[in-house]
Amino acid sequence: MLDKLNPRESLGFLAWKVARLKTNDLAARFVEAGIRITVEQWRVLIPLYKMDGLTQGRLCEMLSQEKTGVSRLVAALEKRGYVRREHGKDDRRVKYIHITDAGRDLMAATMDMALANMGSREGHVDPEELAICKKVLWEIVEPTIDEGCFLQEEE
Template sequence: MTADVPSSRATDRPGDTSPFALGLLLRQAHWRAAAVMTEALRPLGIELRHFAVLIVLMDRGPTVQRDLAATTGSDKAGVMRAVDDLERKGLAVRRTVPGDRRVRMVEITPAGVELFDAAHVAAESPARHLVAGLEPEEAERLKELLTRIAYPPAGEA
């Protein structure tokens, strides 16, 4: 006995009408972008997980370590390993928080800022190549739409 196959199966095919298609396309796009950016960061000696922490530190300044997990989309153990690596490389430091010795604040170092800047230069060409099939206004619109999906207004999550 064979089951009927629904006409809107969730696949990675362009034009899939399944309600799951958007998630699958986002995942495929993420994997492709992650692979491209991983290659751009490799010569600098860091991985995307390290760069995610550096982005937060550049954006927010010194940040409590536990807040890095939620901000980077990682778990606590993953963030601790990334911060350990950054600290070993001299790109970030942990400091105690006055009044609570159990809490650690993570801060980017001057070497971390230099690497952050170098990573942006290294990623420019691969990032352009990633969206080469889009018109410039389409690439900007895509970023805008993805931002709205990733960060919905309060109450819509």
């Protein structure tokens, strides 16, 4: 039975493996630059950098992650001074997350690394085939995506 679980034929395995490889590459870039943050923590900063003051619940939706996991990531970022949490004025159970100046500085310092990492691991792949791969993956993902995940910076 296990012989039917061929990793070459498993979209889930292949997507997971590529994601892990690229995450590890970006983590190595951070370490090499002396930046002490995990890629998972850094990813929390992206939507906050684009749209400060998201509720913790909204941040969970945008990151497609569970509340407890995001809460831990936010707590670690808060401890390092990259974000701050504020209770809602009308409902103290609602927490708004704000990126700090230190968080913005961190994003600015890591942007080139992240952009360089986007092209890592792909140099040996035919550009046309890579474009098809991205198109097909997007067709699978797009129906599940909340457009708020892709907020654009104001121009």
